[in-house]
Amino acid sequence: MTLVLNRMLRHEVILGVLLVAALIVLAGQSEHFWTADNLLNQGRLMAEVGLIALPMTFVIVTGGIDLSVGSIFGLSAILLGVFWQNMGLPLPVAMVAAILVGGIAGLGNGFIITRFKVPPLIATLATLALYRGLAEGISQARSVRGYPDWFFGLGQGEVLGVPSQLWIMIVCFVIAAFILGLTTFGRTTYAIGSNEVAARFSGLKVDRAKLLIYGASGLIAGLAAVIFVSRVSTTRSDMGTGLELDVITAVVLGGTSIFGGRGTVIGTGLGLILMQALKNGLALSGVKGDGTIVVIGAVLIAAILIGNLLSRDGD
Amino acid sequence: MRKTLFLTAALGLTMGVGTAAMADSPWTGGDNLPTSPLACDNTPGAAAAMPYDGGAVTGAPDLKGKPIKVVDVPKLIGIGYFNATSKGIADAAKELGNVDAKTDGPTQANIDQQVSFLDNYITSGVNGILFAANDPVAIAPVLKKALSKGIHVVGYDANSQPDAREWFVNQAQFNGIGKALVDDMAKEIGEDGAFAIVTSTFTTPNQARWIAEMAAYQAKCHPKMKWLETVEAQEDNNLSFNQATTLINKYDDELKGIFGMTSVATPASAEAVTQANMCGKIAVVGLATPNAMKPYVAKDCVKSVVLWNPVDLGYAAMYVLRAVVDGDLKPGAKSVKAGKLGELQIINGSEVLLGAPTTFTKENIGNFDF
Structure with missing residues (x-):
């Protein structure tokens, strides 16, 4: 047991060292980097990707993938506006409804994957197009604007000096870490990813677990969408295009194996922070956008190579 | 068998709903803001005088005539059009001699990334921002933040909400x-x-x-x-x-x-x-x-x-920003000097009009290189 835990933690330790090194270097490059103002602001900017990365960790640990989160994000965002402005629902009800639609969209993914045995890559590739198309069709590509001021508290406001959405992300992070690390459901998730057939024959409720995980993925994408709308104060049907790639990058950088069975929420958190720190720190020290993408790609490959080398030694 | 039937039905339903949603809406792709079509002959439209409706910068240091750092964040980088505006900005900066201007931005026209770029440049402490918005409303909060930190903001090509920037250079x-x-x-x-x-x-x-x-x-x-x-x-x-x-x-x-x-x-x-x-x-x-x-x-x-000429557009935007920093362009002005382009007219409260669009035909297209 401790052996397994050790091996899983090893990648996180490497990542932690890498992160500390990156933070020190970046702080040396720009005096603006290591300021409370900037760090809190970065927390605000990464909250959406961070939230969606949590259920994505579960998804990838089961050996699956969810490419549709960006489209669900766009669909929930646009429905928030439609529910509120076109259908006249009170804004709090519209917010809950938009998040629930995200959950339903996620359950739709889970249903297709478990019921029809469609590989997750294909199923969510299809719904990536489907949900985005619905978002554009429903919204008629019109933006919804003019939300009341209290609504912006969620995406632009602060609680005790810390951006509101950062609190939400921290709470979700703790819950996700608890579920994956310390509950039967978490063990089931690892079991599915390690060997799905064996998990099935061990009497684990594989399909139910998968359905819940993909549902949660959609639900959190919906939540992130509401936060994002509050942050940028408008809805557009093209919101969240390409978001899935940022999310998957953070998760994989965090040491979750794309083949399933291995990964932790803490790793995802570290991967996310490393990615955001690089983006922000490099921009502040004068590296242009295209250069930043190159560095992130290189770091991703390096982190995975190191992880692979070490896990081979461990075997 | 049942499974196949069910799948087919589900697929059919999705496609039906999807197509219906698309088909019964002959939308043109236009927005829903009020329009003001010009007269069918060549009568010019009447430009009603409007009071200044741009935003105000707070706590900007007095940098009249001093060197300034400017960042230009277009909708996206790497396409001919924004390469041309970027060239115009660089030309103007060189001509002015006291501006350090650079262009940086997302490689896709994506509002989320554009906001992050702007946010980082605000933190890094520039004196002025030039932008072309991917969304007029979504970009507003981050631009207002820049204004509140004493950074001058001028838009070109694609506008934001007026109160989120000081001036906007309107190409046509x-x-x-x-x-x-x-x-x-x-x-x-x-x-x-x-x-x-x-x-x-x-x-x-x-x-x-x-x-x-x-x-x-x-x-x-x-x-x-x-x-x-x-x-x-x-x-x-x-x-x-x-x-x-x-x-x-x-x-x-x-x-x-x-x-x-x-x-x-x-x-x-x-x-x-x-x-x-x-x-x-x-x-x-x-x-x-x-x-x-x-x-x-x-x-x-x-x-x-x-x-219009995008090189001129970038060039004008840079001159407008310098004029704002120097205090030469204030709310209520009727025109602004923009280097080789001469005096540019102010319209709609807080917009600088570049001029009439150019029509390129077989006869004159050879004279332009951008």
Whole structure:
């Protein structure tokens, strides 16, 4: 047991060292980097990707993938506006409804994957197009604007000096870490990813677990969408295009194996922070956008190579 | 068997709902803001005087005549159009001599990334920001933050909400572009011709505004023209070509003209028409840079191309920003000096008008290189 835990933690330790090194270097490059103002602001900017990365960790640990989160994000965002402005629902009800639609969209993914045995890559590739198309069709590509001021508290406001959405992300992070690390459901998730057939024959409720995980993925994408709308104060049907790639990058950088069975929420958190720190720190020290993408790609490959080398030694 | 039936039914239902949602909505791709079509003859539109409606910067240091650091964040980098505006900005900065300007931005026209770029530059402490917005509302909070930190903000090409920036350099008025395009098309395909539009996305503010103005002007001045369809093609070359080809095949003889609404869509549509051997049968009218259109204009496949000069646009934006920093351009001004471009007129409260759009034809297109 401790052996397994050790091996899983090893990648996180490497990542932690890498992160500390990156933070020190970046702080040396720009005096603006290591300021409370900037760090809190970065927390605000990464909250959406961070939230969606949590259920994505579960998804990838089961050996699956969810490419549709960006489209669900766009669909929930646009429905928030439609529910509120076109259908006249009170804004709090519209917010809950938009998040629930995200959950339903996620359950739709889970249903297709478990019921029809469609590989997750294909199923969510299809719904990536489907949900985005619905978002554009429903919204008629019109933006919804003019939300009341209290609504912006969620995406632009602060609680005790810390951006509101950062609190939400921290709470979700703790819950996700608890579920994956310390509950039967978490063990089931690892079991599915390690060997799905064996998990099935061990009497684990594989399909139910998968359905819940993909549902949660959609639900959190919906939540992130509401936060994002509050942050940028408008809805557009093209919101969240390409978001899935940022999310998957953070998760994989965090040491979750794309083949399933291995990964932790803490790793995802570290991967996310490393990615955001690089983006922000490099921009502040004068590296242009295209250069930043190159560095992130290189770091991703390096982190995975190191992880692979070490896990081979461990075997 | 049951499973197959169920799957087929589900698929059918999804497609049915999807198609129905698309089909019963003949939306044009325009936005829902009020339009102001110009007169059908050449009477110029009356410009009503408006009070200054831009935002105010707070706590900006006095940098009159001193060196300043400026960042330019366009919608996206790496396309000809924004390379040209970026060149204009660099030219103006060099001419002014006391400006350190650089261009940086997302590689895709993505509002989320654009906001992050701006946020980082605000933190890094620039003195001025030039921007072309991917969304007028979504960009507003971050621009207001810049204003509140003493950073001067000037937009060009694509506006934000007026109170989120100080000035906006307007390349051409929307109703002027709408009129020029629809008149050109009517001249080529006749008063009862049918046309389709290839645009970037339905949410891109400039394109949506132009299309809305085109629809209003066409209804008023060329009521018999038939509006077939507006299709999205991002600002992607290959996708634009495919969309134009699809239009040609789908409508067959009915389609007489294609509008290209972006500097990418227009040449791609012209290429699609050329490859389909429909030159002379299907007209292409649109906004594009002259360099991209020279081959088609030379072959007589395209008669006229409409655009302002993007190098001048960037150049003017840089001069406006310098004037704001120096305190030479204040709310209530009637015009502003912009180097070699001379005095530029102020319209709509807080917009600087670059001038009338240029129409490039076979005769003059050789004189332009951008």
